[in-house]
Amino acid sequence: MSMSQAMGGPGEWLPPGTGMSGGQKRYKTFFKTSDFADPGPSMLYVLLDEHPDSINAGGFANMMVENPAAARIIDYPASYHNRAAGISFADGHAEIRKWRDPRTVVPVKFYDMPLNVASPNNQDMIWLSERTSVRRN
Numbered sequence: 001m002s003m004s005q006a007m008g009g010p011g012e013w014l015p016p017g018t019g020m021s022g023g024q025k026r027y028k029t030f031f032k033t034s035d036f037a038d039p040g041p042s043m044l045y046v047l048l049d050e051h052p053d054s055i056n057a058g059g060f061a062n063m064m065v066e067n068p069a070a071a072r073i074i075d076y077p078a079s080y081h082n083r084a085a086g087i088s089f090a091d092g093h094a095e096i097r098k099w100r101d102p103r104t105v106v107p108v109k110f111y112d113m114p115l116n117v118a119s120p121n122n123q124d125m126i127w128l129s130e131r132t133s134v135r136r137n
Helices: 033-037 123-128
Strands: 001-003 047-050 082-090 095-098
Touching: none
Parallel strands: none
Antiparallel strands: 001 047, 047 082, 082 095
């Protein structure tokens, strides 16, 4: 399990080279439950199964998708459960999310995998992005 880097992180949770110059400043980082008001805790994931070859820290990074054609896979979610991963949300509910795009589902090989990979129009990365954060006001 890995925690969304939008949850309690330093506010710089997107890696360089993801199209967000100067680090992550356009999206909210959540520090306390009152921060969840927008978009609401049922729309913010906190923990998810991370692919074992993708684990490089305790946080799960995914790029906020502003342009679907520029979507990227930063860290890979796991697909242990028949091409799906367990995900828990800030309101306490959990889901098993079945990944739809074959680029999201990578076999476990027990070695470091390439991260921060272009994955244009990947519906899985778009779905995760919509449940990671919202633009700052």
